[in-house]
Amino acid sequence: MLTKINSFFGSLGKTFRDCMGELSRIRKLMEEFFYWGIIAPFTGKRGIGRENFARQLTFMGNESLFIVFLVSTSIGAVLALQAAYQLKQFGALLYTGALVSVSMARELGPVVTAIVIAGRVGAAITAELGTMKVQEEVDALTTMGIPPISFLIVPRMLAIIVMLPVLTCLSFAVGIFGGFLVGSLCLGIDANLYMKASFDALVAKDILTGLAKSFVFAALIGVIATHTGLSVKGGADGVGKATTQSVVASIISVIVADGFCTAIFFYVF
């Protein structure tokens, strides 16, 4: 019995120690990111590699534009149908547009886009960096005197931080369009009235809230994807494992962070 308790606390301690180690490595990554992403370019020590940054931006856009488009249209449409089902009972069918636009802006746009990006871009970043790690490419950069954080991490992090909010705006617009299609074609709401209801209900705060969330999500996905990629050990199976881990961790943390953000915006602002 005693040995069992002992081993339980032993393994608990070990898990705790592992977690702390992981956190301190993440902190180190963040420090280096801030150094090479913000301090070094401004002090003229080393730029952020515009070419690389542009390449990442295009890659992320290309990878996810279509999916974000598809998913957000569907979500907008489904949302309109579900809302109408309830609202009809109160004779408030006209408010469908308002409900769709506000929930797309505040909640679904940012979250859905973040999840798509975590699955497409986050996974790609982890797999690429992991492969580079196991094929000694990261070591090769270091021995060439090129800091890997500056060369590999900074362009990817910055690109995701720029790209996610942009895609979120797109998702929001397309979601409203999806709702509009359903509302005007299937539910028989007058097209003009639907649009008016959609935009009357929106205030700047809704959109800002959504954008603020998408910044937080972008940072989370970026840190998780790059950190997991650079921590890959072993060979190809290590890369596979890390990629799955990165996607799962990103999605969970996006949803948890969403909860926190929503609570903060609800109670504080």
Place this chain on the structure above:
Amino acid sequence: MKQVIQIQNVIKRFGDRAVLNGINFNIHEGETLVIMGGSGCGKSTLLRNIIGLMRPEEGRIMIFGKDMASAPDEERNQIRKSFGMLFQGSALFNSLTVGENVALPLKEHTQLDEQIIKIIVKVKLELVGLTGFEGLKPYEISGGMKKRVALARAIALDPKIVFYDEPGAGLDPITASVIDHLIMDLSKKLKMTSVVVTHEMKSAFRIADRMVMLHQGRVIAEGTAEDIRNSTNPYVHQFIHGEMDGPDHFQKTRDDYLKGIFGNV
């Protein structure tokens, strides 16, 4: 003779195990030095410490008079410009073309014009016998060619020292010997100091001016190829002849075996 690298009492531990247990030797200017030893003898760890991918717990690694072991990161990056490194798996960047791979150190560390860099890349590729391959991606060429591109990249900044980690690994014997000859040829022509880590005896005796043999984290033999060949150290003898029986046993003794199964009875 000028010493370009001095390794003084280097100790590296992983946990309680000392992988490098007080390494001492010097590398002379212009020579080709082979560091050899069996798997797990610490030769790769030693190389990683020299090029600054790890820091030793104790000791000094002087490269051109500067201590790689204790220098801050920024200074280490300065020291790194004076040497090139050929990795075991070539470590070319797959997203870049062959030409861009060779150009990378030049773009990062010099203010040279794009046009000049292009010419340098062509010259370097000619030196390794790959003229006209600039536009290909690394996955479009063979393993031997990748090694040569990696070599061109390693000498892009005209380094004084080049390190090679198992240059023949993963190559067929003919290609491996081509790479060996390239290493010898370039070191002579460009007057570079070459440090080669390998366990392949044929290749080692082919290229070495001097050899250092590691075993269990210590230098057990050092000298010219001839010295090593005539060494009286039984382990060295076993190693260079590739014999199974010798001081390093493949099978543990019977007592160890029984102890392993039954514990201390």
Place this chain on the structure above:
Amino acid sequence: MKVQIREVQTEVKAALFEGDLDFHSSPEVRSELSKLADSQTKKIIIDLKKVSYIDSSGLATFVELFQRMKRYGGELVLFNLTQGVRSVFEIAKLDSVFRLAGSEQEALSLVS
């Protein structure tokens, strides 16, 4: 790096370099030489007796000048190469492409 350029004969310019031609100094040398190429100088002879070391970037600088001059039909001769500098040309197999001379007289006779 010191660069002196003078006109030795009509249409012949002689350049004298002093110092090492390496990654640091070659951009400066390049800008001096491109001035000559920009003005389409027909004949350029370059004195390398005071250059004891040349690296890949120095070599590439001369290759670029050679390419540019070839386009407008100019002539380039390098002379007084030290042993170390000559071997850099030989290793890159460029000693047969460039015209290399042993003295200023020889260089002048090659371009006239």
